[in-house]
Amino acid sequence: MENANPYSSLIDPTEQPPFADALAAQQRGRASDQSDAFSDWLVGEDYEIVKIVGQGSYGSVAEAIHRPTNKQVAIKRLEDIFADTEDCKKMVREILLLKALNDCAFTTKILDIIEPPRLSEFRDLYFVMEYVDSDLKKIIKSQLKLSELHVQVIIYNLLCGLNYIHSAQILHRDVKPSNILINEDCHIKICDFGLARSVVGLKSNPFKVRQDIKEKIKQIETDRKVQRHPPLTEDQIKSHVKIMLDSRQKERAAMDRKLSDHVVTRWYRAPEVILIEKEYGPAIDVWSAGCIMAELLQKIQAHADDPHTIKNQPLFPGKCCFPLSPDKNGTKKSQVASGDEENSRKFPVTDWDQLAVILGVIGSPSEEDMSFITDKLAISYIRQYDQKQLQLGSIKDRLPYASEQALDLLQKMLSFNPYMRPSFQECFTHPFFENLRKPELESIASCSINIKEIDSDEVREPLTLSQLKKIVLQEVKFFRNKRGTEGTSHILKPYKPYESR
Ligand SMILES: Nc1ncnc2c1ncn2[C@@H]1O[C@H](COP(=O)(O)OP(=O)(O)OP(=O)(O)O)[C@@H](O)[C@H]1O
Numbered sequence: 001m002e003n004a005n006p007y008s009s010l011i012d013p014t015e016q017p018p019f020a021d022a023l024a025a026q027q028r029g030r031a032s033d034q035s036d037a038f039s040d041w042l043v044g045e046d047y048e049i050v051k052i053v054g055q056g057s058y059g060s061v062a063e064a065i066h067r068p069t070n071k072q073v074a075i076k077r078l079e080d081i082f083a084d085t086e087d088c089k090k091m092v093r094e095i096l097l098l099k100a101l102n103d104c105a106f107t108t109k110i111l112d113i114i115e116p117p118r119l120s121e122f123r124d125l126y127f128v129m130e131y132v133d134s135d136l137k138k139i140i141k142s143q144l145k146l147s148e149l150h151v152q153v154i155i156y157n158l159l160c161g162l163n164y165i166h167s168a169q170i171l172h173r174d175v176k177p178s179n180i181l182i183n184e185d186c187h188i189k190i191c192d193f194g195l196a197r198s199v200v201g202l203k204s205n206p207f208k209v210r211q212d213i214k215e216k217i218k219q220i221e222t223d224r225k226v227q228r229h230p231p232l233t234e235d236q237i238k239s240h241v242k243i244m245l246d247s248r249q250k251e252r253a254a255m256d257r258k259l260s261d262h263v264v265t266r267w268y269r270a271p272e273v274i275l276i277e278k279e280y281g282p283a284i285d286v287w288s289a290g291c292i293m294a295e296l297l298q299k300i301q302a303h304a305d306d307p308h309t310i311k312n313q314p315l316f317p318g319k320c321c322f323p324l325s326p327d328k329n330g331t332k333k334s335q336v337a338s339g340d341e342e343n344s345r346k347f348p349v350t351d352w353d354q355l356a357v358i359l360g361v362i363g364s365p366s367e368e369d370m371s372f373i374t375d376k377l378a379i380s381y382i383r384q385y386d387q388k389q390l391q392l393g394s395i396k397d398r399l400p401y402a403s404e405q406a407l408d409l410l411q412k413m414l415s416f417n418p419y420m421r422p423s424f425q426e427c428f429t430h431p432f433f434e435n436l437r438k439p440e441l442e443s444i445a446s447c448s449i450n451i452k453e454i455d456s457d458e459v460r461e462p463l464t465l466s467q468l469k470k471i472v473l474q475e476v477k478f479f480r481n482k483r484g485t486e487g488t489s490h491i492l493k494p495y496k497p498y499e500s501r
């Protein structure tokens with residue numbers, strides 16, 4: 001299954017060339033002389049840098065050739081890795097998670113860590129990954145037109161990848177177009193695990209909480225079937241979810257915060273993250289995947305000379321996100337709207353706030369939609385939007401060529417209440433993916449991944465830089481040993497995590 005194209009028989013051959021051509025053109029466009037840009041890349045004799053293909057907040061990524069095998073690879077440079085403990089922890093976590101996920105067909109494989117010239121003092125760390133042709137941000141920004149089949153294949157792949165990652169008890173927490181890499185054959189690879197984390201060891205496991213609610217709803221459905229009652233309507237399901245969440249309200253509100261607040265890039269951030277709920281979970285990645293799906297659906301055109309202009313707009317392009325990153329210059333409308341001094345001090349509302357932009361598209365939430373919120377002030381914050389008589393934008397108007405099935409799945413993935421968002425199984429069985437499913441791609445991890453060195457609940461004291469450096473050195477040595485036993489072709493045989501467990 002590894003790098004085979006599972007969709008060659010699904011993509012219409014008449015459609016495939018433009019997609020592959022567009023990717024090739026992008027690559028030619030970037031191949032200008034950048035030799036100066038990577039003259040300071042200390043990657044050793046075995047690697048030759050070809051060009052920079054991506055810049056991120058923690059460093060840059062370059063396409064390179066592994067000289068002994070002539071294999072095309074990607075090298076990520078983590079700059080000044082020991083400058084800041086929190087940043088260092090993210091970089092180390094990324095390496096450990098990638099290594100632990102090396103068996104997944106939908107994540108970028110880590111192939112090597114380049115040995116720094118002097119282990120006693122080095123600032124930058126370079127790790128080598130398999131090379132992937134492009135990413136969804138580049139595709140969305142390009143003039144490329146997509147068919148609905150492309151969107152189906154890409155989103156199905158993305159959901160299969162997230163299903164695997166979640167089955168290992170990992171939340172990605174930064175699903176966005178630039179972190180979803182894509183090959184010519186539409187096979188996707190999820191990258192950038194800098195914000196990801198394993199939830200193994202948390203007292204309240206967010207995967208279990210969500211699964212329990214889903215299972216109870218399933219049980220109610222089964223009982224109704226036996227009693228020959230009609231299936232639950234969406235509103236009835238929402239009421240049941242509300243009852244279950246209400247019964248745990250106190251416990252949820254009193255929970256210690258174990259997961260960081262500042263996760264997911266703003267436009268792809270789910271309401272529960274914006275509202276700083278302590279118990280956010282797998283549904284945050286489903287929300288982000290829904291945002292990506294909307295961006296891809298924009299790129300469908302009915303026919304070649306269709307006058308509808310393709311937009312490259314995110315669905316929810318907020319400019320600030322209260323309270324994590326408030327709009328410092330924005331008008332504090334809540335002071336006018338609520339008249340409640342305390343709330344207005346805590347929850348200023350501006351038109352470009354991420355939550356305002358979301359509600360402008362999906363509409364004001366009902367009591368049931370808000371049942372996951374444990375903070376009363378957060379509820380009154382949202383109610384202020386009700387008083388503003390929102391102009392409800394319809395998702396359908398924005399995506400004129402999306403099918404009914406695509407819109408139905410999209411709206412479900414963008415449910416305000418995370419417990420109403422579909423599970424991966426519910427997504428897979430949705431009619432949007434009919435005729436497309438390949439059960440072998442919906443595989444799950446054989447065990448949970450626990451990054452004990454960093455994430456375990458038992459680790460009380462925050463890690464120090466010297467402890468983190470020790471972990472980095474262990475990983476450097478791990479790949480040195482692999483090179484030692486396998487020789488230069490080690491790069492052709494990615495590390496198999498499950499074999500060593
Ligand atoms: N294996 C790869 N093959 C090809 N290109 C890649 C690969 N990995 C990353 N890239 C490119 O580099 C970009 C940045 O990589 P990545 O997201 O890992 O960096 P980051 O610093 O963590 O980014 P961010 O700004 O999202 O935090 C990606 O968007 C993609 O374009």
Ligand SMILES: [Mg+2]
Binds near residue numbers: 056178179
């Ligand atoms: Mg990134």
